[in-house]
Amino acid sequence: MPALDAVLSRIDANLDEALKRLFGLIAIPSVSTDPAYKGDCARAAQWLVDDLKTIGFDASVRETAGHPMVVAHAKATRRDVPHVLFYGHYDVQPADPLDLWETEPFAPRLADAPTGKRIVARGSADDKGQLMTFVEACRAFMQSGGLPCDVTILFEGEEETGSPSLPAFLAANKDELKASLMLVCDTNMWDRDTPMITAMLRGLALEEVIIRGATRDLHSGLFGGAAVNPIHVLARIIADLHDGQGRVTLPGFYDGVAELPEEVAEQWKQIPFKGSDFLGAVGLSTPAGEAGRSVLEMIWSRPTCDVNGISGGYAGAGSKTVLPAQASAKFSFRLVGKQDPEAVLNAFRAFVRERLPDDCRVEFQRQGASPALQLPFSSEMLSRARRALLQEWGKEPVVGGSGGSIPIVGDFKRSLGMDALMIGFGLDDDRIHSPNEKYELSSFHKGARSWARVLDALAK
Amino acid sequence: MPALDAVLSRIDANLDEALKRLFGLIAIPSVSTDPAYKGDCARAAQWLVDDLKTIGFDASVRETAGHPMVVAHAKATRRDVPHVLFYGHYDVQPADPLDLWETEPFAPRLADAPTGKRIVARGSADDKGQLMTFVEACRAFMQSGGLPCDVTILFEGEEETGSPSLPAFLAANKDELKASLMLVCDTNMWDRDTPMITAMLRGLALEEVIIRGATRDLHSGLFGGAAVNPIHVLARIIADLHDGQGRVTLPGFYDGVAELPEEVAEQWKQIPFKGSDFLGAVGLSTPAGEAGRSVLEMIWSRPTCDVNGISGGYAGAGSKTVLPAQASAKFSFRLVGKQDPEAVLNAFRAFVRERLPDDCRVEFQRQGASPALQLPFSSEMLSRARRALLQEWGKEPVVGGSGGSIPIVGDFKRSLGMDALMIGFGLDDDRIHSPNEKYELSSFHKGARSWARVLDALAK
Secondary structure (H helix, E strand, C coil), rough: CCCHHHHHHHHHCHHHHHHHHHHHHHHCCCCCCHHHHHHHHHHHHHHHHHHHHHHHHHEEEEEECCCCEEEEHHHHHCCCCCCCEEEEECCCCCCCCHHHCCCCCCCCCEEECCCEEEEEECCCCCCCCHHHHHHHHHHHHHCCCCEEEEEEEECCCCCCHHCCHHHHHHHHCCHHHCCCCECCCCECCCCCCCEEEEECCEEEEEEEEEEEEECCCCCCCCCCCCCCCCCHHHHHHHHHCEHHHHHHHHCCCCCCCCCCCHHHHHHHHHHHCCCHHHCCCCCCCCCCCCCCCCCHHHHCCCCCEEEEEEEEECCCCCCCEEEEEEEEEEEEEEEECCCCCHHHHHHHHHHHHHHHCCEEEEEEEEEECCCCEEECCCHHHHHHHHHHHHHHHHCCEEEEECCCCCHHHHHHHHCCCCCCEEEEEEECCCCCCCCEEEEHHHHHHHHHHHHHHHHHHHHH | CCCHHHHHHHHHCCCHHHHHHHHHHHHCEEEEEHHHHHHHHHHHHHHHHHHHHHHEEEEEECCCCCCEEEEEEECEECCCCCCCEEEECCCEECCCCHHHHHHHHHHCCCEEEEEEEEECCCCCCCHHHHHHHHHHHHHHHCCCCCCCCCEEEECCCCCHHHHHHHHHHHHHHHHCCCCCCEEEEEECCCCCCCCEEEECCCEEEEEEEECCCCCCCCCCCCCCCCCHHHHHHHHHHHHHHHHCCCEECCCCCCCCCCCCCCHHHHHHHHHCCHHHHHHHCCCCCCCCCCCCCCHHHHHCCCCEEEEEEEEEECCCCCCCEEECCCCCCEEEEECCCCCHHHHHHHHHHHHHHHCCCCCCCCEEEEEEECCECCCCCCCHHHHHHHHHHHHHHHCCEEEECCCCCHHHHHHHHHHHHCCCCEECCCCCCCCCCCCCCCCEEEHHHHHHHHHHHHHHHHHH
């Protein structure tokens, strides 16, 4: 097991080379939701396999019904060390709307900012930049003599579309993927200077709803008033989903949603977090969630229902007096605690059907479902990771939650009983999923150093 | 003023000659939308001027930025009689798809059908056959001694392309075109045996609403629960616009909306119209409008509020867990009676603003506003026209509405303050705008007789 200092020095010395590698990966537009990019997803997977082989991993591309997985293994120099499974995803969100990007989304560049250099591109933060911090840490160890822990890596290419191939893949490869701890790098720092360990992840249930009325678009003058308007039906369903206090009205929705333990609630109150700053950064000022809840609760420990997209009728310039034959919306539910995604989706479908006029039909398109996950606050692994991050950043990490979901974490917890340590180096202003996504160069550099320290600490 | 019987006899005697004339007009392919037929449009206008001069009209071609207008005047034999303005259009839709025509579209022919002879050709019904019914009635009067009313005729050549030159032409020729009543022959009979007078046209107010929240699209996991979702805000506004009884909830919306006079309501109940057939034709079965109203009321005499299009967030394939920065919808209000479009739009804007959370801004994009046009049911002109049509057809005409707007009628109302009597002899199966367009010979013949009776009745 090489000395940690030597490994950290190697990471520092190799930063330029590491950036070049990351840019190579980012340049592959591996947009998982759009079939047009299927070949690019395969290329990204192969790129990762090639790079991991270069370091010394036993790496391979594994085909699925969707985009391929990447699986890689490497042993530690010593025996009887922890075996970690590192998870990341090489797929990215679509770059749209393209006209809001200052430069080409898949042409990564290093930009100067008052806070330092940053990498600007789709996928720079979510998740290519993040996953490469771990790869670079492994590279530095292996080039310095070897790994401190046994390492298995799993990269998937369908995280942005709800990981549809993952459950079957896990079931088929349980023995190969089983490890003592899961590591995930798809979360954020607390702030630019303060690391964070994410102990709670909200789950996610996704469903598209298509409401159909007449057999064709109708003239709103000739039929208006007599013919059902699917946009109105859909709007009423959406409006009915929340009450005046911001609570979701689905029957049974809050089953399994517990209040925070008093100790944790107290800790969260001490976190230097201002809801007004958080919202102010995106031009907002008023928490939109449940009345009486703090913003941290709203985004970490409370469930939500949101419409992510809606369409129906004429959307071009000017007016067209049409009664549309259909309208559709994409719904997402962020889940916490022990909420059952299937129960939520069942309640949702019933809720929609109850509000469907005789003259409408509904089609549901399931887009994915995963439960929330919570790491015990008393875990020894958690303590070691906290110390390692304290050493790298000079500040005690915040141990908190994440509003976003990482479906695989829940899947692994369920399938293999593995806990996950979620450490990420993104910042809240990274604009993931939005135009001009970026990743701080310091996140990339100190992220790799952090993983070196964490791997070292876990093995001791 | 010649005896009506003599005029009707002359129409009967001249039918063959009248058909020859109509065929001559139809043979000119005056397709307004296609520049290749520009010369033909001019030829059709000149053909009409020549024909009207033959009868004794003071007729002329008037150039516009587009296709020319035809304006013609003739005085009645007596003074102090009504002055009517007759409107029609000589332009036609393109004949495509040509291969679906059984014979040449611009080679009119008389075809036998189980229901009688019919004229088959592009423009036979829309609107050359219809406008010539009026010209033939005038011809018969003038050949019998003179017109019973002062008559001004306006034929345009751009109706099928939205009448772009009409508003300016009306404004520039107000004094010349001003009359006491407008007559239009571009509508249908109720059915093969029952004439119809269209006395109500719904108005239309259009407004696009754009709701903006955060300064950019947000990740629904990171911000979901705390950040306002403009789709939700818009959906609540849409849902709030109707109550559980299908009534529009805008304050003051029903100001100026009168109940039908009992006599009219009773007449509408007798109209052989089945709402279930009307809706069934487009796959629907349940009237969606105000509880307790008939389908005829819903589409003719009641106002509506409809969303014609909605968009916001991600609308592509699969899912994208985004909280959109904005959502927009195109609203249309069909107006009746004395509803004031500006008052409706003002109430609507206030309604939207009242429902706007602190964190949202709204932008309104006005798309147009025109009031309903309604000939008073008590109008003496209407009563006379009803009696005239009853005499010709032996059946009481349906006095109804049209849910759609006929923009030119609104233009005349706005520019010249004239009410319109819309009487047409087309049938629903005339296939206007489609291959094998036809006009019943009985429509042409009895149409001319009907206009003779109407002109006679108006003058009495």
